Amino acid sequence: MKNVILYVRVSTDEQAGRGYSLRDQEQKLLTYCQNNNLNVLHIFREDFSAKTFKRPEFKRLLDYCKKNKRDVHQMLFIKWDRFSRNTSESYQMIDVFNQLGIQINAIEQPLDLTIPEQGLMLAVYLSIPEVENQRRSLNVIAGMRRAFKEGRYVGNAPKGYSNGMDANKKPLLVPNEDAKYIQEGFELMATGIYNQKEVFNKLKTKGFKSSMTAIASVFRNHLYYGGVFVKAYKGEPEMIAQGIHEPIITKELFYKVQDVMDNRRHKYHVAHKKINENFPLKGFLNCPTCKKPLTASSSKGRSKHYTYYHCISPCNERYRIEDVNLWFEQFLKSITLDKEIQEVLYEMIKEELTSKKGKTELGPKHFESKKNIEAKLIRLQDLFIEGEIEKTEYLEAKKRYQALLQELKQKEEVEKDKKEVLKTYEFTLAKLLTIHYQYTNGDIDAKRKLIGSIFPEKFQFENKKVRTKDIHPLFLKISSINNLSQRTKKRTNPKKLNLSGMVGDEGFEPPTPSV
Known part of the structure; x- marks a missing residue:
C-alpha cells in the first residue's frame, strides 16, 4: 500500500461555494484514496492565496516531506490551481518533490509530468486562473478610467x-x-x-x-x-x-x-545614453566563466571593424556578434510554437473554459452571501445613525463588509469574461507562433522586452547554445514538444497529437519510488 499526503487549499474569495471548501476537497480526496487503496499519512489544510509558495501550511508540508521522504510516496490535491497559480514557480517546486522521490498530482486533472506534452498541459491548467485574474484587473482598470473621465x-x-x-x-x-x-x-x-x-x-x-x-x-x-x-x-x-x-x-x-x-x-537635466541598437542582448548575457554581465563593443582591424560581446574581467571571454546572433536566432526558432501544436492547445483551452462555463461558479450560496452582506451594510448604517455604535467601529466594519462585497462582485465579472479570456489565449498563442519574426523585425525596445519575457534572469551560452536552465520553464517545454513533434510527423498525423494524454477514470497512480 502506498503512503500519501493530502493538500487542500482555499483563498479568501473562495470561502463560499464553488465546491472549493476545505471540507469538500478533503472528502473527495479521502474517497479517492479509499477507492485506490492509498494510505493517508497526513492532511495539510491551507487558507491562503496560491500566487506564490510562501504559504504557512505549504512550508510545513514541505518540511514534513523532507523529514519523511522515505515514507511519503505521493502528494495529492483536487486540481492544479489548488497547488499553485504560478506557472514558473510550479515547475521549480515540482523539481523539488522529484528530488525527494515524491510524485505529485491532481485527482481531477491527472498528469504524467515525465511526458513533455503533459508538462505543457500543466501550464494550461495553471495559467487559466492567472489569465482570469488579469482579465478581472483589466475590468477594474476600465471602471476606474471611466470614473476618472x-x-x-x-x-x-x-x-x-x-x-x-x-x-x-x-x-x-x-x-x-x-x-x-x-x-x-x-x-x-x-x-x-x-x-x-x-x-x-x-x-x-x-x-x-x-x-x-x-x-x-x-x-x-x-x-x-x-x-x-x-x-x-x-x-x-x-x-x-x-x-x-x-x-x-x-x-x-x-x-x-x-x-x-x-x-x-x-x-x-542630464541626458541618459540610449541603448545601442546593435547590442540588444547587452545586460542579459552573462559570462560563463566569471558569471558577470558581458558588455559589447567594436574595434577596428586592418581592413574592417570587428564587434564582440565580451567580458571586462581578467577571464577575457568574448564572442563574435555574428556567432551570438546566429546562436540566438536558432534558439528563438526552437521555442517558436509549432502551428499544429498551437491548434491543439487552443482547442484544449477552449474545452477547459467551456466546461468551467457550463458548471457555473456562481451558485445560490454566492448570491445569498452577497444579499446578506448588502443587508448588513444597510443595518450597519442604521446603527451608526441611531448612535448605537461609534464612528471608528462603524468605519472598520463598513470597510470589512465592502471588501467582501467587492470580492463577490469581482467573481461575477469573471463569469462574464470567459470569451475575453479565450481571446487573450488566442492572441498569446498567435504570438508564440511568431517569436522569431517578432525579434528579427522589432525595434530595440521590443527586442529587449521579448528577451526579458523569455529569461527570468540573465542567461549564458554553453556549447554554442542557450543554457537550458536559464530559460522560462514554459518555453523549455515548447522546445521539447517541438523536437518531439518533428520526430512524430514522419510517423503519424500531427493534428491527432494528444497533448493531454489523460488517463482513464481509474485515475493516475505513479510507481512507488525506490528507497
Missing part, C-alpha cells in the same frame, strides 16, 4: 483630501485639515525662492505630517486645482478631466509652480 477620483485620497461619499453614495474627495498646508506649500513654491525641501520643513514646523518623498508628488498632482489626470492607455492619449470635487488651489497657481519646477529640472 467623468471627473470622479476613486483612488486613495492624497494629502489634503479624505475619501468621502456624495448624495448618491459614490466616491468623492473632500478637503480635510491638511488642505491649508497644501495651499500654503503651493504659494511658497510659486515664489521661486524656496526648493521642495525648504517648503516641506516650513510646513512641518507648523504641524504638517508627511514625508519628503510624498511632498514631491503633491506639487505635480492635478487634483488640487480640480483636475483628474487620466493616463494614456491602449492608444488613448493622456488627458485632464474636470473633477467634481472641491479644489484647494487655483489652476493658475498650479501651473505657475510647474513652470518653477520645470525650469529647475531643465537646468540640471
Whole structure:
C-alpha cells in the first residue's frame, strides 16, 4: 500500500461555494484514496492565496516531506490551481518533490509530468486562473478610467483630501485639515525662492505630517486645482478631466509652480545614453566563466571593424556578434510554437473554459452571501445613525463588509469574461507562433522586452547554445514538444497529437519510488 499526503487549499474569495471548501476537497480526496487503496499519512489544510509558495501550511508540508521522504510516496490535491497559480514557480517546486522521490498530482486533472506534452498541459491548467485574474484587473482598470473621465477620483485620497461619499453614495474627495498646508506649500513654491525641501520643513514646523518623498508628488498632482489626470492607455492619449470635487488651489497657481519646477529640472537635466541598437542582448548575457554581465563593443582591424560581446574581467571571454546572433536566432526558432501544436492547445483551452462555463461558479450560496452582506451594510448604517455604535467601529466594519462585497462582485465579472479570456489565449498563442519574426523585425525596445519575457534572469551560452536552465520553464517545454513533434510527423498525423494524454477514470497512480 502506498503512503500519501493530502493538500487542500482555499483563498479568501473562495470561502463560499464553488465546491472549493476545505471540507469538500478533503472528502473527495479521502474517497479517492479509499477507492485506490492509498494510505493517508497526513492532511495539510491551507487558507491562503496560491500566487506564490510562501504559504504557512505549504512550508510545513514541505518540511514534513523532507523529514519523511522515505515514507511519503505521493502528494495529492483536487486540481492544479489548488497547488499553485504560478506557472514558473510550479515547475521549480515540482523539481523539488522529484528530488525527494515524491510524485505529485491532481485527482481531477491527472498528469504524467515525465511526458513533455503533459508538462505543457500543466501550464494550461495553471495559467487559466492567472489569465482570469488579469482579465478581472483589466475590468477594474476600465471602471476606474471611466470614473476618472467623468471627473470622479476613486483612488486613495492624497494629502489634503479624505475619501468621502456624495448624495448618491459614490466616491468623492473632500478637503480635510491638511488642505491649508497644501495651499500654503503651493504659494511658497510659486515664489521661486524656496526648493521642495525648504517648503516641506516650513510646513512641518507648523504641524504638517508627511514625508519628503510624498511632498514631491503633491506639487505635480492635478487634483488640487480640480483636475483628474487620466493616463494614456491602449492608444488613448493622456488627458485632464474636470473633477467634481472641491479644489484647494487655483489652476493658475498650479501651473505657475510647474513652470518653477520645470525650469529647475531643465537646468540640471542630464541626458541618459540610449541603448545601442546593435547590442540588444547587452545586460542579459552573462559570462560563463566569471558569471558577470558581458558588455559589447567594436574595434577596428586592418581592413574592417570587428564587434564582440565580451567580458571586462581578467577571464577575457568574448564572442563574435555574428556567432551570438546566429546562436540566438536558432534558439528563438526552437521555442517558436509549432502551428499544429498551437491548434491543439487552443482547442484544449477552449474545452477547459467551456466546461468551467457550463458548471457555473456562481451558485445560490454566492448570491445569498452577497444579499446578506448588502443587508448588513444597510443595518450597519442604521446603527451608526441611531448612535448605537461609534464612528471608528462603524468605519472598520463598513470597510470589512465592502471588501467582501467587492470580492463577490469581482467573481461575477469573471463569469462574464470567459470569451475575453479565450481571446487573450488566442492572441498569446498567435504570438508564440511568431517569436522569431517578432525579434528579427522589432525595434530595440521590443527586442529587449521579448528577451526579458523569455529569461527570468540573465542567461549564458554553453556549447554554442542557450543554457537550458536559464530559460522560462514554459518555453523549455515548447522546445521539447517541438523536437518531439518533428520526430512524430514522419510517423503519424500531427493534428491527432494528444497533448493531454489523460488517463482513464481509474485515475493516475505513479510507481512507488525506490528507497
